[in-house]
Amino acid sequence: MASEPADWLDDLRERADRRQRVGLRRALRPRPAGDGVTDLAGNDYLGLSRHPAVLAAAAGALSEYGLGATGSRLVRGSTDLHAGLEAGLAGLLGTGAALVYSSGFLANVGAVRALAGPGTLLVSDRHNHASIVDGCRGSGAEVVVAPHADVVAVEAVLAGRGDRPALVVTESVFSVDGDLAPLPALHEACRRHGAVLLVDDAHAVGVLGRRGAGGVAAAGLSGQPDVVVTATLSKAFGAAGGVVAGPAELIAHLVDTGRTFIYDTALPPAVAAGALAALDLIVAADDLRAELNERAAMVGKRLVDFEVTEPAAGVVSVTAPGPREAVAWAAACRERGVAVGCFRPPSTPDTRSRLRVTINTGVPREAFEAALDVVAECAP
Numbered sequence: 001m002a003s004e005p006a007d008w009l010d011d012l013r014e015r016a017d018r019r020q021r022v023g024l025r026r027a028l029r030p031r032p033a034g035d036g037v038t039d040l041a042g043n044d045y046l047g048l049s050r051h052p053a054v055l056a057a058a059a060g061a062l063s064e065y066g067l068g069a070t071g072s073r074l075v076r077g078s079t080d081l082h083a084g085l086e087a088g089l090a091g092l093l094g095t096g097a098a099l100v101y102s103s104g105f106l107a108n109v110g111a112v113r114a115l116a117g118p119g120t121l122l123v124s125d126r127h128n129h130a131s132i133v134d135g136c137r138g139s140g141a142e143v144v145v146a147p148h149a150d151v152v153a154v155e156a157v158l159a160g161r162g163d164r165p166a167l168v169v170t171e172s173v174f175s176v177d178g179d180l181a182p183l184p185a186l187h188e189a190c191r192r193h194g195a196v197l198l199v200d201d202a203h204a205v206g207v208l209g210r211r212g213a214g215g216v217a218a219a220g221l222s223g224q225p226d227v228v229v230t231a232t233l234s235k236a237f238g239a240a241g242g243v244v245a246g247p248a249e250l251i252a253h254l255v256d257t258g259r260t261f262i263y264d265t266a267l268p269p270a271v272a273a274g275a276l277a278a279l280d281l282i283v284a285a286d287d288l289r290a291e292l293n294e295r296a297a298m299v300g301k302r303l304v305d306f307e308v309t310e311p312a313a314g315v316v317s318v319t320a321p322g323p324r325e326a327v328a329w330a331a332a333c334r335e336r337g338v339a340v341g342c343f344r345p346p347s348t349p350d351t352r353s354r355l356r357v358t359i360n361t362g363v364p365r366e367a368f369e370a371a372l373d374v375v376a377e378c379a380p
C-alpha cells in the first residue's frame with residue numbers, strides 16, 4: 001500500500017520523541033561573538049585560533065584569494081599556501097609527504113579507504129572517532145572492532161590474517177577520555193604481522209612531543225614506512241582542515257584515487273595561510289605545552305570527588321550519573337559562564353555520559369582554576 005506523503009515526517013517525529021524520553025535530544029545554542037565564557041569545551045589547545053599572527057596571515061590570503069577555494073585543487077589549481085602547508089606538516093610529522101583535506105573527517109575517511117578495501121583485514125579500536133568508523137564501514141574490508149587499547153586482542157586478530165593485507169587503525173590521544181593508545185606495542189604487533197598502522201593524531205599534534213610533532217612522534221614512530229598519520233587542523237592549529245601524512249607513494253595514490261580529496265572543494269586558501277602561521281607557532285610552543293600539561297593534571301586534583309580520567313594530553317573526561325544529569329550539569333556551568341563539553345551516547349564509546357574538559361592555554365590561568373571550581377559546584 002502506498003504511504004501518505006508525510007509519513008516519513010511522522011516517523012522522524014516519533015524517533016525524536018523516543019530520544020527525548022531518554023534524554024538524548026541535542027540543541028543548538030546561539031554563540032555570540034565574544035561571548036565571554038571561559039572555554040573548557042573547544043579544542044583550541046594553544047589558543048591559536050585568535051593569535052594575531054594567525055589572523056594576519058589569514059586576512060592577507062583572504063584579500064588575495066577571496067573567501068572560498070572555488071573548486072577542488074585538481075580542477076581549480078593548487079595554491080602555494082596549500083603546498084607550503086603540506087611541506088610544513090610533512091616536516092613536523094616526519095613523513096615523506098602530506099596531503100591537506102578540507103576537514104579531518106574527510107582525511108580519515110580518505111586514508112582508511114585508500115589503505116583498506118574488499119579483501120583487507122581491518123582492525124579498529126572500539127573508541128575510534130566516527131570519521132574512522134565511517135571510513136571502515138565504507139571500505140568493503142572485513143572490519144574487526146577490537147577492545148579498547150588492547151594490543152593482545154589486536155595481535156590475535158592479525159594472527160588470522162592469512163595472506164590478506166591488514167590495517168590497524170587507532171587514535172593516539174582518544175577524543176572522549178583523553179587516554180593514550182599503546183602505540184609502540186601496536187606498531188610492534190603490526191610489524192610482526194606485516195600490517196600497516198594508521199594513527200589519527202588529531203588530539204596530539206601540537207600538544208604532544210617535542211615541537212608539538214604529535215603522539216606518533218612522541219612514541220618514536222615518525223617516518224616509519226608502515227605508519228600513516230592523519231590529523232585535523234581544527235584543534236591545536238585553531239583553524240580547519242585535515243591532513244594525511246605518509247610515504248610519497250600513498251599521497252600520490254590519494255591524489256589519483258581518493259574520493260574525499262578529488263571530489264571536494266579545497267580548503268579555503270585563507271584557512272591554509274592561517275594554519276601555516278599556526279604551524280610556525282606550534283613548533284616554538286614548548287612553554288605552552290608545559291602549561292597545558294600542568295593544567296590537565298590539575299583537573300583531577302580539583303575535581304577529587306568525581307570520576308576523572310587520567311589525561312595524556314589536553315582532554316579530560318568527568319563521568320556524569322546519566323545523560324540528563326550531564327546536560328543539566330553542563331547547562332549549570334554555562335549559566336555561570338563556563339563552557340564544558342557534554343557527551344552522551346551515541347557520541348560516547350560506551351554507555352557512560354560525561355562532561356569533557358579540554359584545556360585551552362589561551363584562557364588565563366586564574367580563570368581556568370575558577371572554572372574548575374564552578375564545574376565542581378554545579379555537579380548534579
Ligand SMILES: Cc1ncc(COP(=O)(O)O)c(C=O)c1O
Pocket residue numbers: 103104105106108129131171175200202203232233234240241242
Ligand atoms: C579524533 C578525531 N578525529 C577526527 C576528527 C574530525 O576532524 P574535523 O573536525 O577537522 O573534521 C575529530 C573531531 O573533530 C576527532 O576528535
